[in-house]
Amino acid sequence: MTVNSVKPVWVHWLKGCTIIFILTFLDQGSKYFVLTRLKNTPDIILIPGVLQLHYLENRGMAFGLFEGKIPVFVILCVLFFCVFFYVYARIPRTGYYLPLTITSLIMVSGALGNFIDRVFRKYVVDFIYFSLIDFPVFNMADIYVVCSGILLVILVCFKYKNDEDYHFLRLKKD
Numbered sequence: 001m002t003v004n005s006v007k008p009v010w011v012h013w014l015k016g017c018t019i020i021f022i023l024t025f026l027d028q029g030s031k032y033f034v035l036t037r038l039k040n041t042p043d044i045i046l047i048p049g050v051l052q053l054h055y056l057e058n059r060g061m062a063f064g065l066f067e068g069k070i071p072v073f074v075i076l077c078v079l080f081f082c083v084f085f086y087v088y089a090r091i092p093r094t095g096y097y098l099p100l101t102i103t104s105l106i107m108v109s110g111a112l113g114n115f116i117d118r119v120f121r122k123y124v125v126d127f128i129y130f131s132l133i134d135f136p137v138f139n140m141a142d143i144y145v146v147c148s149g150i151l152l153v154i155l156v157c158f159k160y161k162n163d164e165d166y167h168f169l170r171l172k173k174d
Contacts, residue, residue: 016105019102019106020109023105023113023144024141026140027109027113029103030139031113034053034055035055038055041053043055049132050131051132054129054137055125056127057124058137059122082112083113084091088101088108100152100155103148103152103155106148106151109142110140110144110146110148112141113140114145118155124139125139126142
């Protein structure tokens with residue numbers, strides 16, 4: 001006889017926190033490397049005419065929006081983290097919702113990585129530059145947020161498109 005067991009809540013949160021820690025550590029580690037090796041030096045060409053490492057201090061949001069508005073970023077991030085904790089606590093701990101769980105962890109890791117920069121440095125360290133298309137300079141946390149955001153849209157539009165799939169987000173009525 002098989003029993004469909006659900007792991008304890010603390011295991012769910014421990015795994016989630018571990019993933020967030022690892023991804024945030026990778027982001028902050030890459031930024032530390034850039035700060036110690038690339039700041040005030042010429043760009044490092046990885047693929048000539050295509051990809052290079054270029055140190056940039058981004059004091060705004062995406063594409064330099066809201067430059068110098070640290071309190072706005074802090075408030076937005078705190079609100080985002082609150083929504084994340086609300087949703088994460090309610091995502092069923094089953095295999096069906098694993099893609100949603102992982103996507104949300106990646107997204108919050110990216111937000112946390114840039115949040116740490118804004119709070120402690122007053123700017124975000126960007127360093128990946130696609131010179132071929134003159135794309136704005138970005139970092140690992142940006143990759144986490146953008147890729148998980150795209151994946152989230154795909155998941156919501158295709159995998160979790162039915163209303164009943166979102167029952168876990170509804171407020172419980174007594």
